[in-house]
Amino acid sequence: MSLQVHLLFLFCVALATVAQCLTGFAFGLILIGLVAILQLLPLGEVAVVISFLTLGNALTMVAGPKPQLEGCILRPLLASSLLGVCLGIWGLGGLDGKQITWLRLLLGVLILLASLLLVVQGTPRKRLAGTPSFWLAGGLCVLLNGLFSSGGPPIVYHLYRQPLGHELIRNTLITVFACNAVMRLGLVVGQGQLSLSTLGLSAEALPLVMLLSWLIRRYPPRLSLRTVRWLVFVLLVLAGLSLIGEALPALLALYQG
Structure with a gap:
């Protein structure tokens, strides 16, 4: 990799980090998207790097004395995520390519609708939703992550519709x-797929x-x-459009073939 590629990669990491710190999500969405557009690195390698960097962001933003978190919200989201991973892996193995492509298109449309509802319904709910809704949001989050590596929108939409403070929402998302x-x-380590180049990129971007x-935690923007x-x-609109943009050409190719 040339010096220019390294600098561009770090610039993409910086943009993704700022978005993650402000909203609690979108680190992987932004970094994968920018790397793909600029054709800097193999996306499979970047996906593993994102996991390392997500942990670094979480340790800095949430770790420390008394981070603002609520167990009644966090526990069902975390517990349902374990079940969601299993269902996602099982579902991916049971679907053919055409079905997965149609589901990807449907997911993109649903994310766009959810993003519109988020701004059209300008004020959050007056009362906190019941615990079952958090179980459902967490399960959908990781189920979609297992199927499409795009699991964030359901839980993001659900939390930002609740009468909760910004810091609590952000910390909950970062933790999950x-x-x-x-x-x-x-899973990557267990399958022996962790390469030295991936570790090198992670070590380069983690600081x-x-x-x-x-800095954002110490001096939060107003x-x-x-x-x-x-x-x-x-x-969310970018996430939805990216899924639709991937699905439509694939569907056209399937039916023309």
Whole structure:
């Protein structure tokens, strides 16, 4: 890799880190998207690097004395994520390529609709949703992660619709996705797919992620919850459009063939 490629990669990491620190999600979405557009690195390798960097971001943003978290919200999301991983892997093995492509298109459309509802319904719910809804959101999150590696939108939408503070929502999202990253890394290591180049890229970007995360935690920008919700809307739209953009050409190719 040339120096220019390294610098561009670190710039992409910095943008993804800032978005993650402000909203609690979108690190992988932004980094994968930018790397794909710029054709910097193999996406399979970047996906593993993202897991390492997500953990670094979580340790900096959430670790420490009394991070703002609520067990009644976090516990069902984490517990259902374990079941979601199993269902996602099982579901992926039971579907053919055409069915997965149709589901990817459907997921993209649903994410776009959810993003529109998030801004059209300008105020959050007046009362916190029941515990079963958090179980469902967590299960959908990791089920979709297992099927499409795009599990964030259901839980993001659900939490940003609740009458909760921005810091609590962000910390909950960061914690859940960090736990998912641990599970993904465990699978990668167990399958012997962790390469030295992946470790090198992770070690190169990790100090930048932790420094930016610390700075944003120490000196948080003065953004209103409404502004953050609009930022979440934009990121959800990008996620939905990327899924639709991947699915439509594949479906056209399948039916023309």
